[in-house]
Amino acid sequence: MTHGPGISGLILEEPLLWEKGKQGRTAFSMPDQDVPEATAKLPQELLGSGPEFPDLSEVDVVRHYTRLSGWNFGIDTGMYPLGSCTMKYNPKINEKMAATHGIVSSHPLLSDDLSQGSLQILFELQTFLAQITGMDAVSLQPAAGAQGEMAGMLIFAAYFRKKGEKRNKILIPDTAHGTNPASAALCGFKPVQIKSGDDGTLDVNLVSELMDEDTVGIMLTNPNTLGLFEESIREITAIVHAKGGLVYGDGANMNAVMGMVDFKRCGVDIMHLNLHKTFSTPHGGGGPGAGPICVVSELEDFLPIPRVVKHDESYQLKYDCLDSIGRLHAFFGNFAVLVRAYSYILSMGAQNLKKTSQLAVLNANYVKESLRDVLHLAYEKPCMHECVFSDLMQREYNISTLDMAKRLIDHGYHPPTIYFPLVVPGAIMIEPTETENKEDIDQFIAVFKDVVREAKDNGERLRQAPTRTKRRRLDETMAARKPCLIG
Amino acid sequence: MTHGPGISGLILEEPLLWEKGKQGRTAFSMPDQDVPEATAKLPQELLGSGPEFPDLSEVDVVRHYTRLSGWNFGIDTGMYPLGSCTMKYNPKINEKMAATHGIVSSHPLLSDDLSQGSLQILFELQTFLAQITGMDAVSLQPAAGAQGEMAGMLIFAAYFRKKGEKRNKILIPDTAHGTNPASAALCGFKPVQIKSGDDGTLDVNLVSELMDEDTVGIMLTNPNTLGLFEESIREITAIVHAKGGLVYGDGANMNAVMGMVDFKRCGVDIMHLNLHKTFSTPHGGGGPGAGPICVVSELEDFLPIPRVVKHDESYQLKYDCLDSIGRLHAFFGNFAVLVRAYSYILSMGAQNLKKTSQLAVLNANYVKESLRDVLHLAYEKPCMHECVFSDLMQREYNISTLDMAKRLIDHGYHPPTIYFPLVVPGAIMIEPTETENKEDIDQFIAVFKDVVREAKDNGERLRQAPTRTKRRRLDETMAARKPCLIG
Amino acid sequence: MRYLPHTDQEIHEMLAVTGHGSLEGLFAHIPEECSYHGDIDIPAPLSEWALSEHFHDIGRNNYTSAAKSILLGAGNYSHYIPAIVPSLIGRSEFLTAYTPYQPEMSQGTLQGIFEYQTLTARLLGMEVANASMYDGASALAEALLMALRIARKKNTIAISSAIHPHYREVVFSYLQAGSFKIIELPVSLDGRTDLSGLDDIDDLAAVAIQSPNFFGVIEDLETGSNLIHSADALFVSCFSEAFAYGLLRSPGASGADIVCGEGQSFGMSQSFGGPGLGMFACRTKHQRNIPGRVVGETVDMDGKRGYVLTLSTREQHIRREKATSNICSNQGICALTAAAYMASLGATGVRRVAALNYDKSEYLKAGLIKAGAKPLFDSPTFNEFSLTFANNFEPVRRRLLEKGIIAGIELGRFYKKYKDAYLFCVTETASKAVLDTVIEEVSS
Amino acid sequence: MRYLPHTDQEIHEMLAVTGHGSLEGLFAHIPEECSYHGDIDIPAPLSEWALSEHFHDIGRNNYTSAAKSILLGAGNYSHYIPAIVPSLIGRSEFLTAYTPYQPEMSQGTLQGIFEYQTLTARLLGMEVANASMYDGASALAEALLMALRIARKKNTIAISSAIHPHYREVVFSYLQAGSFKIIELPVSLDGRTDLSGLDDIDDLAAVAIQSPNFFGVIEDLETGSNLIHSADALFVSCFSEAFAYGLLRSPGASGADIVCGEGQSFGMSQSFGGPGLGMFACRTKHQRNIPGRVVGETVDMDGKRGYVLTLSTREQHIRREKATSNICSNQGICALTAAAYMASLGATGVRRVAALNYDKSEYLKAGLIKAGAKPLFDSPTFNEFSLTFANNFEPVRRRLLEKGIIAGIELGRFYKKYKDAYLFCVTETASKAVLDTVIEEVSS
Ligand SMILES: Cc1ncc(COP(=O)(O)O)c(C=O)c1O
Ligand SMILES: Cc1ncc(COP(=O)(O)O)c(C=O)c1O
Secondary structure (H helix, E strand, O other): OOOOOEEEEEEEOOOOHHHOOOEOEOOOOOOOOOOOOOHHHOOHHHEOOOOOOOOOOHHHHHHHHHHHHOOEOOOOOOOOOEOOOOOOOOOHHHHHHHOOHHHHOOOOOOOHHHEHHHHHHHHHHHHHHHHHHOOOEEEOOOOOHHHHHHHHHHHHHHHHHHHOOOOOEEEEEOOOOOHHHHHHHHOOOEEEEEOOOOOOOOOHHHHHHHOOOOEEEEEEEOOOOOOOOOOOHHHHHHHHHHOOOEEEEEEOOHHHOOOOEOHHHHOOOEEEEOHHHHOOOOOOOOOOOOOOEEEOHHHHHHOOOOEEEEEOOEEEEEOOOOOOOOOOOOOOOOHHHHHHHHHHHHHHHHHHHHHHHHHHHHHHHHHHHHHOOOOEEOOOOOOOOOEEEEOHHHHHHOOOHHHHHHHHHHOOOOOOEEOOOOOOOOEEEEOOOOOOOHHHHHHHHHHHHHHHHHHHHOHHHHHHOOOOOOOOOEOHHHHHHOOOOOO | OOOOOEEEEEEEOOOOHHHOOOEOEOOOOOOOOOOOOOHHHOOHHHEOOOOOOOOOOHHHHHHHHHHHHOOEOOOOOOOOOEOOOOOOOOOHHHHHHHOOHHHHOOOOOOOHHHEHHHHHHHHHHHHHHHHHHOOOEEEOOOOOHHHHHHHHHHHHHHHHHHOOOOOOEEEEEOOOOOHHHHHHHHOOOEEEEEOOOOOOOOOHHHHHHHOOOOEEEEEEEOOOOOOOOOOOHHHHHHHHHHOOOEEEEEEOOHHHOOOOEOHHHHOOOEEEEOHHHHOOOOOOOOOOOOOOEEEOHHHHHHOOOOEEEEEOOEEEEEOOOOOOOOOOOOOOOOHHHHHHHHHHHHHHHHHHHHHHHHHHHHHHHHHHHHHOOOOEEOOOOOOOOOEEEEOHHHHHHOOOHHHHHHHHHHOOOOOOEEOOOOOOOOEEEEOOOOOOOHHHHHHHHHHHHHHHHHHHHOHHHHHHOOOOOOOOOEOHHHHHHOOOOOO | OOOOOOOHHHHHHHHHHHOOOOOHHHHOOOOHHHEOOOOOOOOOOOOHHHHHHHHHHHHHOEOOOOHHHEEOOOOOOOOOOOOHHHHHHOOHHHHOOOOOOOHHHEHHHHHHHHHHHHHHHHHHOOOEEOOOEOOHHHHHHHHHHHHHHHOOOOOEEEEEOOOOHHHHHHHHHHHOOOOOEEEEEOEOOOOOEOOOOHHHOOOEEEEEEEOOOOOOEOOOHHHHHHHHHHOOOEEEEEEOOHHHHHOEOOOOOOOOOEEEEEOOOOOOOOHHHOOOOEEEEEOHHHHHHOOOOEEEEEEEOOOOEEEEEEOHHHOHHHHHHHOOOOOOOOOHHHHHHHHHHHHHHHHHHHHHHHHHHHHHHHHHHHHHHHOOOEEOOOOOEOOEEEEEOOOOOHHHHHHHHHOOOEEOEEHHHOOHHHOOEEEEEOOOOOOHHHHHHHHHHHHO | OOOOOOOHHHHHHHHHHHOOOOOHHHHOOOOHHHEOOOOOOOOOOOOHHHHHHHHHHHHHOEOOOOHHHEEOOOOOOOOOOOOHHHHHHOOHHHHOOOOOOOHHHEHHHHHHHHHHHHHHHHHHOOOEEOOOEOOHHHHHHHHHHHHHHHHOOOOEEEEEOOOOHHHHHHHHHHHOOOOOEEEEEOEOOOOOEOOOOHHHOOOEEEEEEEOOOOOOEOOOHHHHHHHHHHOOOEEEEEEOOHHHHHOEOOOOOOOOOEEEEEOOOOOOOOHHHOOOOEEEEEOHHHHHHOOOOEEEEEEEOOOOEEEEEEOHHHOHHHHHHHOOOOOOOOOHHHHHHHHHHHHHHHHHHHHHHHHHHHHHHHHHHHHHHHOOOEEOOOOOEOOEEEEEOOOOOHHHHHHHHHOOOEEOEEHHHOOHHHOOEEEEEOOOOOOHHHHHHHHHHHHO
16 A cells, blocks of 8 residues: 555644633733823723734743644645645745845835835736736736636726727636636626537637627636637637737736746737746735736736836836726735745746746646546546546546545645536646646655545445544534524 | 543554665755866875765655654653653744854854854853853753763862862762762762662761761752652752861752752752753753853862853853863854743743743642552652652552553553662652643543553553553663664 | 637537527627627737746836835735645636535635634634635725615714724715715814714714724724713724734723724735725624625535525525615625634734734834824824925835935825825834934935 | 643543543642743744744745855754755654654664664764754763773863864853863864874873864874874864764774764754764763663563664663763754765765765865955865965955855864964855856956
8 A cells, every 4th residue: 555644643632722821911012102192081981801813832822833734734744736726845045035124114105215125025026927827917916816806807998998898798707717607797798608619629610609799808828727729719819800809818827837828829818927926925824915917018907006116216106097997905915925935036037937837747647647536537638737637537436536635644745626627527627837746746646546446346435534634534524504603 | 341542543664764765866956067077186095985875855855854743752742751850842833043043043153243143042041041050150061961970070179179188989879860970980980879868869877977078068959850859959059068078069959949049048059940841951862961061169260161251241252271170062052042031031031931840840740649549659758849759559450560651652641661770679750830731730640540541550561561552661671682773 | 828728610510509590690689779889999809928028028017126115004914824724716717706605516615704703803802704705995985875774763873083094085975875974074283083072963873983993093992892882872993904913902891882994904915906905894783784795604515514695584585675785795705814824823913913913103203203204193103104204205105215214205195184194004014224314315 | 722632521520530620620739830821922922824824934034045155064964965965864753753762663763773873883984973962062061071081080181272162162161160271282283183192291191183174184194193192192073073084084093082072064054053963982881871862772571673762771770860961852853954964975975975075165265265265274075175265355255245155264263373264165056157156256
């Protein structure tokens, strides 16, 4: 039998914060009261009784989070082949750079001349991202991919508003990430689903049938969420453009094609990037991310304000953009996330970014070829950064994707993305990313094969998995039926 | 049944460093080669083939140590009542202060005027430690307690050499830490063991019998390693002084008596402190520590060089000390450890240091009273910072101290110090320290009582313990018989 | 490159398995007309050391006096952050994890976020809270969208013009594509929102007020709540300074239906305004309408307590275009940071630090008024306040800048009407010495 | 106080259990004549924030130009430290653990130290290594004591006067109380230790040489080894710059019996000289005589590989006054740091960085010689070298200091004989630009 790195060991239980503590303790170092107390002046009706936080000592807080951290799994712990999420290594130096004194202490409302450092980072990062995508102009404001999509959809709306056209439908493939239709709907568009072709990519004819003068355009992901390159993208964008529409590209999967694909040449008008995927910023157990949008020059004026521009040798904020969709963030987006991506790009340079994509694609194809004998491969095509299997071959043993995923946990691997995209029933989407080395991938493959063997020989073991974790399978139905959201 | 916080969870296995890697990988960011290569100039016979280190990528190294850390237990993980080791909370702010740019980047050989910051820290810390102990002068050079002891013993030797006296014995209680006799022996003295009295403290009469003109004096620990205060210390030191001897105090247990005991008044001539115990610097899984020595003014001239002094408003290094025992460290001792202790003392102030000792003693007495019904209490006396039990009551069940200690591990506690001091067979020495709160101590007590119950009811469970850890009991005999020290 | 582990030999071996002759071969199916021409035009790679120098240089091009002397808030505050908070939350098991889709290997994040939700609800006096929004501004926009969903047919909302101008801009951006009507409520002479006209507004779904508002004035939320509810609208209460509720009556206790705002004050560095933390809470009865992720308590197969992402039917993964919001990645680690910060303060600490903000702010305000400044409004304030000056204040501000002190911000940047007024902020990080310097400079 | 968790009520409850009326009561048995009078006279407590300011101010009183321009080593070196090293080794499970007395809950530290021992042995070409000593100086002293133990009756040792003067001082301190004879061996005209007189020394237990020595000169260890062994003495080889063995033939390969030295270069910051890392290695046949702790491999009850502290019979816990050394706490976390550093470099990296040290050092040396300086010795050097100058060098050094460059150190501080000579150090952190500035200043 092949083992992954997962084993059982001693970890520590820890109650909820407010199940600990004693009134009067504190973990906070109280600053000096060097001015007179004045709260007596406040009208009684404005005063509250203060929130019921637990009072803890410093070591209480330290142990609480230290123990909690032991119940988590991050990239630093092990392989995290979560498809569509690009869980690559997050360099520590980027954390250090983002903690540079002059950067963490900068206030967003100082005048431009007092903020040249931060503005330089923003300006240069804009330039770098334009270069990497092939697009013309960039706004870094969107705080995540979905906000980038929304920015894009608002630009769609503003563009047609300006042109005086009333269109309200938008084409979105059935493989799209859920945020795509949600963002479009939020901006008043009615998503029209395009069924993806049998080979997992878009059928040009279908697009051509659906695209009409009531439709603002298309929102597509390339490489798509099946890890496949939309080879007909030029035809598709031509069709959309011919009908006066615009093309939105979801660039969350950019990690597959840096230095290999030029999105402007593909005919994309607007696209977002997920810096917390392709550009190595840590996902933080949920965020913050950053979802810059890149546009062709024709759409530059629609970008959110303020814009960061350079005049002579100085960086400035520009507000007077009449066509702009306005502001999306209280300040400049998730700045410290942008700083990390900037640090990453500077560390890599052009050749390493290109190599990154090549190795990401190599790793995915290698996994695809290595597991295709034991797992049903959803599409017979060369894949990009990820490959999609399903549990078709395991159903006869009454074993589902979920069971296999949970068993991988016991072996010390974060499971792949499962049950997405919806077009592949029981999908298992594996994205190794380029930072995994061959030995580790080989071990993962061997373990996965073993899990598949177990599916046949010892299914109950899979259905009971995971057994090594602090908690076994959790009752999600009960959680949703009787929500208990605070303690 | 009562449970400690220990549970089983998923952790990750990890091979030895050189069982990983592939030639050509690196985790190091290579600096620019901005000068011509020159190694060809080196004579062939001086060149080596380079060490056989494994070549790893950055994420390989990161995962390696992240995983290893999961097999360890620190104060931040949980309670660590390791007697005689004062495992108190190590404040994070001290780590940050020690990382101040101006401090980490200071070179030890710059002239005094370029090192005023570092010298100020050293000078002020000397002053603080003198204040805290009641002694007159301090050297911060010793790198750990044992080196402090050695410094003290060298001063003993130098003192009698200067006086022209030839003495070669030294009195050391049987409860002393092993480093005491070892340090004395290293400096040419023959340790004469004093049997401690039935109550665990020294018998004045015995000291008076043993102290003679061939004896340089006494080396005692107060509070001693049984957690008891040597109440006759004044009589003892008077006897030693009357015979022309000197008194060395092992101050490793200073945490019990800050602001409560004045060591000069006790008659101590030289003592060392363990900053990695009393002054909260992290022990780092073995070190570095710092073992400053404090002396009465009569012995100041014997302190190691260089000394740090203050003249007018500037700090200086003083080398011209004819009586000095010389240098003990290549530079100034474990400077960054000293910085942490300095930061701690500044954070605490006088009142909090005193309170620290009071609470440390309170916690120990509370544990003593709470466990005395189920564990044999070695000595019926008020204890200081730690209390000592034994496995006497458990022997009838064929359960040893070791078995109980190992079972505590499964419950998520670091075991107390065991089998030390040697005078208590099967000793269990518990030092909670002041940073443990009542609830946590109560839980520890309850768990320990449960372990004792198990000793009777389910002894095999204890003899098999620990079972939750990554590795079960390790074969120490084999390790020593066939040493395998490198891989 | 230290992040790319593949040796040439391994690349060879792997290519053999995939059946490709070269790395480029893996991309052979990409149409030529899509492909990138030439090399990406970005600088050559910097070593770790060159990078550090570069950042050091860049950092120096920002004005950052010791944080204590930036007497400016306006949505971004200087507060002390205990060393334990970043050191704990920076642990890589938290930092390098994805959204907790696999609860069995994410109980750390999940319990942490559950605790965040709970402490947030307690702070704001509300019944449920979500796992975070991007920032205070988008949280407000989402709160109004939520109110519109709850109110169904009504499509008008009213927002106070004393709400942070940037927040209002974001609201306009978010709502621009819908067919909603947004009315801005005027500011009364006392600096509070004028709610007198609510009854005249048709179709009113919700009213949004910020307290303390952009001028630093504490709104009378309770009275507001009554007026809004009698106009049959939902009361959305927002904030940019979470510390206020360490001292002030909470919006929940004052009757708000939805409360949202910015949590940057709780342990996030200023970092040019981001990342911050959109805090978001509401009443239980509306919990199925809340945007974004939420963590809920449940049990595992053995009946043991555990935590999962829940109510996911509200989210895009399931309902796609019918989701309550498009938000997916949120501000996870910021929420965890805020929880650790609230836990570090405790009930006792949050009250004391909040009071200290008030005390220090009052000290400067009183001092400046004594020196001749006039409060723009007479109502009570928390740690920000607005003043006008008899003489031109700009030269004084410039002199203070030379001393390393940023003395407030020109309200005229945001409101033409108040173009001679300045908004000041004083937190616990401002020492009396700095405040005295400002007072002196104004007096002289 | 945030480190002291007890509330007054808890103190009361606990005192009740112990049977004391007050905290002072716990100390009632301490004789009055021992007790502390009054309050400890130290400053009032500083908050975290006041403390940070204090350290910031103190830090500025040290001269620390960008590290790259301190062209000074002499036992303390400026090398680049990858960000991963402190961040990994600073993990609290490593940092806040005690010595691994309970192996089942310390496998992290234990495997880490075992790896350190192995990499150290590989670096030095030796068969076993211990878990660390305090620093290079005390490691040398302990090595000589070990050699004297091995050599039994012989009680003379010879040490090269080209060994770091501070190390020699420490040797004298450590050995002063024993009845040993220490002979200092002169330096030949080529800057290497003159071993010609060994045969005339009676009772010679061991000879210690440092390479590269204090002047930067690479000793001919192989020839040395032969001479020493023919004098029937043990060969102790020491070093202050561990990086040298990335490039140079190891002492082990050259025949040394015991190798020891300073490991600060491998990932420890300079920090005014401490903590450093005493590296210590020897031949297997002497392993039971080694001082300090060692970690060994073994198996657990299930036969699985694991690590424990071993050979403890050598230590004071067991043999007390007969222990091989009194060392107890060592430099644990520094050893772990060095291992992580060596692992980060890898075989390829350590060689390249070591070569770069050599290249840069040669560049400056050649440049200065061209500018008129004279090498004090002609032998090859690694990253340090000694020069004399035709004209007084002090004014040049002062001018360079004004430019932020520390140009070497006066050898006269250590050797009267070489009072006009200077010792320079150039590591990978010195940029060509800085080196050119020095050359220019000397030329002008
Ligand atoms: C293809 C795709 N598009 C959009 C998104 C949404 O990005 P974010 O979570 O940053 O809002 C994701 C994230 O999972 C994605 O994978
Ligand atoms: C009482 C006592 N003395 C001396 C020492 C030795 O101190 P160090 O380990 O710092 O050398 C110790 C350490 O355990 C101790 O407990």
